[in-house]
Amino acid sequence: MKKLIYIFLGLSFFSCKKEIFIEYGNGLEDWTTETHSNDVSPNYNMVFNQNTVNRLDFVFTEKNWEDMQDDLEDILSSTSGPGGGGGQMTFSDDTPLYFECEMYFNDIEWYHVGIRYKGNSSLNANSGKLPFRLKMDEYEDEYVEIKNQRFYGFKELSLGSNYNDESNLQEFTEHCTWSIYF
Numbered sequence: 001m002k003k004l005i006y007i008f009l010g011l012s013f014f015s016c017k018k019e020i021f022i023e024y025g026n027g028l029e030d031w032t033t034e035t036h037s038n039d040v041s042p043n044y045n046m047v048f049n050q051n052t053v054n055r056l057d058f059v060f061t062e063k064n065w066e067d068m069q070d071d072l073e074d075i076l077s078s079t080s081g082p083g084g085g086g087g088q089m090t091f092s093d094d095t096p097l098y099f100e101c102e103m104y105f106n107d108i109e110w111y112h113v114g115i116r117y118k119g120n121s122s123l124n125a126n127s128g129k130l131p132f133r134l135k136m137d138e139y140e141d142e143y144v145e146i147k148n149q150r151f152y153g154f155k156e157l158s159l160g161s162n163y164n165d166e167s168n169l170q171e172f173t174e175h176c177t178w179s180i181y182f
Helices: 002-015 062-077 170-181
Strands: 057-059 099-105 108-117 132-135 156-159
Touching: 062 099, 062 108
Parallel strands: none
Antiparallel strands: 057 099, 099 108, 108 132, 132 156
16 A cells, blocks of 8 residues: 555656746747858858948946956966967867857857857957857756847857958958858
């Protein structure tokens, strides 16, 4: 009889388990399938529009910005920099860390985006223009509502700084060339 009671209690306990389903983007004002979801193909015409100069704005907390700068300083101080190491530039084995920010494009917000400095040779170029790497769902484990967040279908973006390109046309012409053949 006791076994039967324990079995009944066990079944009652486990049958009361409540599952919570969270719809991605739930509660996020700007979230749409076209702009934020991974259910669409990358929209090259929107992101790489050849007739418009696009603008991305990034908003950091003061602490995240300071931590990002400290991480960069740590990486750069662990290298000998240009000309170091017997005339050779040496690079750090460290990859810059991602930090959280909000991103805006055309007055639309992307939430909890991961941003870091792109490395390694471009970090050591002393150009004063540092490139960034973005990961739209870097913080999805902490913020489940942004699971599989995308930027018009793109999971990641690399923002080049045209370092070592005085013409500022090299990346653009490469893009045009590749878009013809692929």
